[in-house]
Amino acid sequence: MKQATGRGRPRDAEIDRKILDAARTLLAEGGYRALAFDSISQMTDIPRSMIYRRWPTKAHLANEISTGGDDGLPDVIDAEGLDAQVLALVHQVFDRYRRPDIAAAAIGVIAATQGDRTVQDELGAKAETVARDELSAIVARGKAAGLIDPASSADTLFDMIVGTLIYRALFSMKPIPPDYAEQVTRMIVDGLAVRP
Structure with missing residues (x-):
């Protein structure tokens, strides 16, 4: 399933979901300090570059949550x-x-x-x-x-x-x-x- 973003290639909603689920787990277990793109990448096997393309900072990611x-x-x-x-x-x-x-x-x-x-x-x-x-x-x-x-x-x-x-x-x-x-x-x- 693809999700349009308005410019560039459409985003893959499943990748978004995996990133958000991993971020929610990190936040719930360790708070904002535990939220790190490296940790999300390790948990999901999604490259950091793909995370950064969606959310340029962890504040942007946390804000979406x-x-x-x-x-x-x-x-x-x-x-x-x-x-x-x-x-x-x-x-x-x-x-x-x-x-x-x-x-x-x-x-x-x-x-x-x-x-x-x-x-x-x-x-x-x-x-x-x-x-x-x-x-x-x-x-x-x-x-x-x-x-x-x-x-x-x-x-x-x-x-x-x-x-x-x-x-x-x-x-x-x-x-x-x-x-x-x-x-x-x-x-x-x-x-x-x-x-x-």
């Missing part, structure tokens, strides 16, 4: 209401960043690109823009249905969900209560809901 893979934001507001919509968003973000490979990739990319806004923009801009646009559409429909206060900002909601959950999943040393996603959901819904 930390930001890729989802089929978009869950969108259940029309069928299930505001509480279910926020809970689905909270679970998606929280469950994702609690995975060891994704956590290590995200922390590694943050550290590797610290202070370099050009690289940060290159790596994160597209995924963030797509996610913010999806959430904006969901919020607009919630407002039109009378479920979300018209003054609510989709961008602020995005920051609240992603910032809160990534901080707790990746950086906090406090134990995570079993109902943490539900607690966060209740607080966010209380701030979004239309007041009678």
Whole structure:
């Protein structure tokens, strides 16, 4: 199976998958420091040059693991209401960043690109823009249905969900209560809901 890249020869999706699987294993077992193209090459028998052609640095590879893979934001507001919509968003973000490979990739990319806004923009801009646009559409429909206060900002909601959950999943040393996603959901819904 081939995957087009837009220029040059099409990429082989199976090679991409093998590289990503090996990278996820290294990240989960040893963190960002363990992620090395030499190690991936040894694990997969794929030459380093083929890895570099796909991802020029390990930050680019880790970024694909930390930001890729989802089929978009869950969108259940029309069928299930505001509480279910926020809970689905909270679970998606929280469950994702609690995975060891994704956590290590995200922390590694943050550290590797610290202070370099050009690289940060290159790596994160597209995924963030797509996610913010999806959430904006969901919020607009919630407002039109009378479920979300018209003054609510989709961008602020995005920051609240992603910032809160990534901080707790990746950086906090406090134990995570079993109902943490539900607690966060209740607080966010209380701030979004239309007041009678």
